Amino acid sequence: MKDGGRLSAAIEVLTEVETRHRPVQPALRDWGTSHRFAGSGDRTVIGNLVFDALRHKSSLTARTGSSEPRMQILGTYVFAWGNGIDRLKEVLGEDPHSPEALNEAEESALANESVDDLEPEVAADVPAWLWPYFEAAFGDNAVNEGKALATRAPIDLRTNSLKSDREKLLKRLAHVNAEATSITPTALRIKAKPGASRMPHVQAEEGYRKGWFELQDEASQIAAALACAKPGEQVLDLCAGGGGKTLALAATMDNKGQIYAYDSDRLRLAPIHERLQRSSVRNVQVRDPASSNLDPLKEAMDLVFIDAPCTGTGVWRRRPDSKWKLSEKALADRLEEQRKVLDTAKEFVKLGGRIAYVTCSILPQENGDQVKRFLAENSDFEAVDAIAIWKHVFGEDRLPAYVTEEGGVTLTPATTETDGFFFALLGRKTD
Structure with a gap:
């Protein structure tokens, strides 16, 4: 396929995503299934166009004057990919499968290279309703943080x-x-x-x-390392999902001690079995939510690791479509789920044990605010200074730029070159 055909295909897929509210990956997969002539290289380019258009949806709309998939894809090709208006006009004229030629208004919009006078949330490609939360989290760095979350992930x-x-x-x-x-x-x-x-x-x-x-993104690896799971300890991975952090914890523990991997959704937990075998991990018991009773583990764990359900604002680089689907109700639902999982986790921590609270979000409400609430309601727990642990584990280079009052840390693409992640450690007092 030539670029013109790829542009047409990307417009078709993005239209499907926008009008039918479909996730991007299934839409791309279905397009590939129905267009067998497209090779893997073609499908890669089409996917890159669609994902980049979603990453920059707000700023592209402002620059092109249109939120329609056609102008979003053409704007991506011209601006984000640096091809320019002249190259686009060549492409539109060289292939019968190309999109229609530009009209006068489209050509004028795509020929304008200026990015001045964009509102901060538009320049950052952050949904407007979330912008106050970004400013609360990052202050003067909010625009740069939003732009970093709109880049491609490694x-x-x-x-x-x-x-x-x-x-x-x-x-x-x-x-x-x-x-x-x-x-x-x-x-x-x-x-x-x-x-x-x-x-x-x-x-x-x-x-x-x-x-x-x-x-595994480095932010996730950092979170597992900061939990400081030691060989011989008893660990409950309460929201284990596919098991990425379970595997990292097992390696930190040198296959010694015991990790109990649990998730309330057995489908999320399903991939862990094959991964454990491939990684030669032997100190993990997988607890199926349909048949397992965690009661015998209460007040017996040295560490309860919580990869809490969250909005996923820290992984927008990888899931740009989720950025524009996020709603205030979804945020409220995640906050309630986080409160519940923290309140569940405390029941399993022994005296002197700890909770590692982790999210892939950069929103204060899901991070520092949740820690603050938990500590206010549970006087038998105290915050552990994550920066002190960081220095012990990683040294004093590349310290996190964002630290909460309670000692939790936020990682971001702009400051740590990782996904956006939050980590806090909460210790149960011995008296």
């Missing part, structure tokens, strides 16, 4: 220290340009590529099949 890998080490993996993955990251000693990164470029399929690598590494 591929981050976690070295499975039970089977390999980072130096060995760097050599084996040199052909995909994997690099060591600057915070954790376990993370490797393949930087995001611009425009039509294709990222490597790392799950096809020998190292993935043999369990030498897992796909």
Whole structure:
């Protein structure tokens, strides 16, 4: 396919996403199924166009004067991909499968390179109703943080220290340009590529099949490391999902002690079994929510790890469509779920034990405010200074820029080059 046909396909997919409120991945998959002539390279370009259009939906609308899928895709090709109006006009005229030629108003809008006078939330590509929360979280850095969340995410890998080490993996993955990251000693990164470029399929690598590494953003690796799970401890991963942090905790514990992996949704938990086997993790018991009773674990855990349900504002780079679907009701629902899971978690912590509270959100309501509420209602718990732990685990380089009154830390693409994540540690007092 030529670029004109790819632009038409991207407009078709984005129209499907916008008008039928469909998730992007199923819409792309269905388009590929019904257009077998499109190769994998074509599907990559089409997907990149659609995702980038969603990443920059607000600013593209302001710059092109239209929120329609046609102008969103054409604006992405011209502005975000840097092709310019002249190249677009060439593309529209060289292929019968291309979109229609530009009318006068469209050409004028796409020829204007100025990005002056955009409202802050528009420049940041943040939904207007969320902008006050961004300002509360980041102050003068709010626009830069929003822009960073509108970029493409890299591929981050976690070295499975039970089977390999980072130096060995760097050599084996040199052909995909994997690099060591600057915070954790376990993370490797393949930087995001611009425009039509294709990222490597790392799950096809020998190292993935043999369990030498897992796909996991460095922020998630940092959260698991800051929990400081020690060999021999008893750990409950209360919202284990697919098991990424369970695996990281098991490696930190050197396969010693016991981790109980639980999730209220058994479908989310399903992938963990194959991942445990591939990674040679032996100290994990998976507790199926349909048949398991967690009562025997009450007041017996050294650590309860909570990867809490949240709005996912910290992972907009990876799921840009979710940015524009998020509602105030959804935020309220997540806040209630977080309160419940924190109140459940405290029942399993022994004296002197701790709760690691983690979200992939950057909103204060889901992070510091939840910690503050929990501590106000539970006098037998106290905040543990995450910065002190950070210095102990990672040293004093690259300290987080955002720290709450209670000592929790927020990671962001703009400051730590990771997904947006929050981490707080809450210790149960011994008297």
